[in-house]
Amino acid sequence: xxxxxxxxxxKDLNKSYDAFKLKNVSLTLQAGSIxxxxxxxxxxxxxxxxxxxxxxxxxxxxxxxxxxDIKTHESEIKQRISFAFGGVDYYLQKKLGTITNVYKRFYxxxxxxxxxxxxxxxxxxSDKNVKELSxxxxxxxxxxxxxxxxxxxxxxxEPTSGLDPVSRDEILNIFTDVVDSKQxxxxxxxxxxxxxxxxxxxxxxxxxxxxxxxxxKDSFVDSYRLVEGSMDxxxxxxKSIIIGxxxxxGEFSGLIKSKxxxxxxxxxxxxxxxxxxxxxxxxxx
Ligand SMILES: Nc1ncnc2c1ncn2[C@@H]1O[C@H](COP(=O)(O)OP(=O)(O)OP(=O)(O)O)[C@@H](O)[C@H]1O
Numbered sequence: 001x002x003x004x005x006x007x008x009x010x011k012d013l014n015k016s017y018d019a020f021k022l023k024n025v026s027l028t029l030q031a032g033s034i035x036x037x038x039x040x041x042x043x044x045x046x047x048x049x050x051x052x053x054x055x056x057x058x059x060x061x062x063x064x065x066x067x068x069d070i071k072t073h074e075s076e077i078k079q080r081i082s083f084a085f086g087g088v089d090y091y092l093q094k095k096l097g098t099i100t101n102v103y104k105r106f107y108x109x110x111x112x113x114x115x116x117x118x119x120x121x122x123x124x125x126s127d128k129n130v131k132e133l134s135x136x137x138x139x140x141x142x143x144x145x146x147x148x149x150x151x152x153x154x155x156x157x158e159p160t161s162g163l164d165p166v167s168r169d170e171i172l173n174i175f176t177d178v179v180d181s182k183q184x185x186x187x188x189x190x191x192x193x194x195x196x197x198x199x200x201x202x203x204x205x206x207x208x209x210x211x212x213x214x215x216x217k218d219s220f221v222d223s224y225r226l227v228e229g230s231m232d233x234x235x236x237x238x239k240s241i242i243i244g245x246x247x248x249x250g251e252f253s254g255l256i257k258s259k260x261x262x263x264x265x266x267x268x269x270x271x272x273x274x275x276x277x278x279x280x281x282x283x284x285x
Contacts, residue, residue, distance in 0.1 A: 005031040007185060008153060013051055013061035020209060022047055025061070027204050027214045029153065029187055034179050036196035037189040038274070039206035040282060045189040046085065048206065049157050053083050065153065079108055082146035083155040096141060097126035107149035115148035136167035143174060147183065156188040160195055168192065172199045193274035203274070212281070224272040227264055228253045238264055244280030255280040
């Protein structure tokens, strides 16, 4: 990626609830990139994202946006970022125009022309109430707000959940347009790994409150291969390198590290995708 510049740095975040711990969570986001944040239900994605923007108070650790600490420069940082946890699903009885009039007062860099353009592009009508919008339209409205104050980083918790494949594709296209035109970088959580296959540059994977991996998506995906075969092909040597082996109807499937491919000759070995990697890693004891 050209012009790597770190615009978000999370270091060793810890947060304890009664039955859950976020443990030493660290990640960095580069300018001009889309980072997908994945993990099972309850793995700690929302807690991490909320801790970043100080909606959850971490016990220890630091979060810096543009080199400034969120705890000491919160209002300055919040002028330059945007975050959304779910689509706009509050003030259901209010017109979009009314909500926008309140929202825009918080932002020094509000750009009315950009906002009008996004409304047009997303086919949204200011005179409609939120309750009249579909889920996809609510997400688009949230994006129109986020993008109209020149936010440099968008932090979005499951922005595509509940959307049909066509609406999801539209949202992902908007993400890539925004990043490619250098308007903003995006960090978003999702369970829909195929969305990330389409648009993410980087992947951060959290498991049980700990970051398992945070790196470039292509190299992460390429570091694994999917192996399949009949049970009699599952030798002791293969068992020692296979990850998350699963047996079904006399056939096994699992992951191996790409570097171990030469030890799995005569076995069907194919490229992995994020979904298969996640499934097998989660199956690992
Ligand atoms: N305010 C809270 N008090 C106590 N426990 C909490 C609180 N908020 C979250 N948790 C717990 O922390 C864990 C992580 O929750 P979190 O919402 O961060 O997970 P997630 O990865 O976003 O999950 P999902 O994909 O289901 O949205 C869960 O076990 C949850 O019950």
